[in-house]
Amino acid sequence: MRRILSIAARAFWAMLPAYVPNNAAVLVGGGRPIDGGRTWRSKRLLGDGKTWRGTLVGTAAGLALALLLNRLEAWIAATTDRSVPRFGRSALTLPFGAMCGDMAASFYKRRSGRDRGAPVPGLDQLDFVLGALSLTAILSPTWFRRVFRLPVVLAVLVLTPLLHIGTNLLAYLFGLKSEPY
Numbered sequence: 001m002r003r004i005l006s007i008a009a010r011a012f013w014a015m016l017p018a019y020v021p022n023n024a025a026v027l028v029g030g031g032r033p034i035d036g037g038r039t040w041r042s043k044r045l046l047g048d049g050k051t052w053r054g055t056l057v058g059t060a061a062g063l064a065l066a067l068l069l070n071r072l073e074a075w076i077a078a079t080t081d082r083s084v085p086r087f088g089r090s091a092l093t094l095p096f097g098a099m100c101g102d103m104a105a106s107f108y109k110r111r112s113g114r115d116r117g118a119p120v121p122g123l124d125q126l127d128f129v130l131g132a133l134s135l136t137a138i139l140s141p142t143w144f145r146r147v148f149r150l151p152v153v154l155a156v157l158v159l160t161p162l163l164h165i166g167t168n169l170l171a172y173l174f175g176l177k178s179e180p181y
């Protein structure tokens with residue numbers, strides 16, 4: 001049990017910089033869409049839901065959180081016998097990869113004829129995880145192999161959809177969202 005909790009905690013910590021960007025983008029989103037209104041085969045390339053401001057601020061928010069967690073890491077290492085991962089280049093690849101995964105999903109959604117905001121269960125919960133993990137594996141392979149061992153990756157795949165459902169439900173109960181999913 002202790003071991004499972006410790007793996008879940010490591011997974012949560014390592015993924016926090018990838019969890020924040022989408023939520024930050026929802027709060028500040030708006031303005032010029034990245035695709036500039038362009039279409040491909042008479043459908044929008046990405047749609048109005050993917051904006052420059054949302055992407056930049058979302059990535060910056062994830063980066064800022066990673067740097068904050070690094071400060072906490074120093075404190076945890078100095079005062080306890082526990083260890084948490086320290087972010088390096090991953091401080092940027094996790095949030096930016098998350099935004100790219102989310103964009104790739106929008107590209108796919110537009111190709112399959114879905115309008116902006118149409119829910120795609122499964123994809124909506126994991127697109128940003130796949131983006132964050134892939135970009136980090138490519139640009140920060142040593143860090144990736146050290147932190148994302150198989151049990152941690154499995155914990156991420158189980159925890160993320162649960163967290164996603166939980167936070168959406170909270171946002172609905174607090175009146176920030178019109179649907180509970």
Ligand code: CTP
Binds near residue numbers: 027029053117
């Ligand atoms: N957002 C943004 N830029 C991004 C991602 C999100 O500005 N790169 C903002 C937009 O205001 C968007 C909101 O966050 O409407 C919710 O994000 P998301 O659910 O990913 O977009 P949807 O509007 O649902 O569009 P899509 O169908 O393309 O996912």
Ligand code: MG
Binds near residue numbers: 117118
């Ligand atoms: Mg959406």
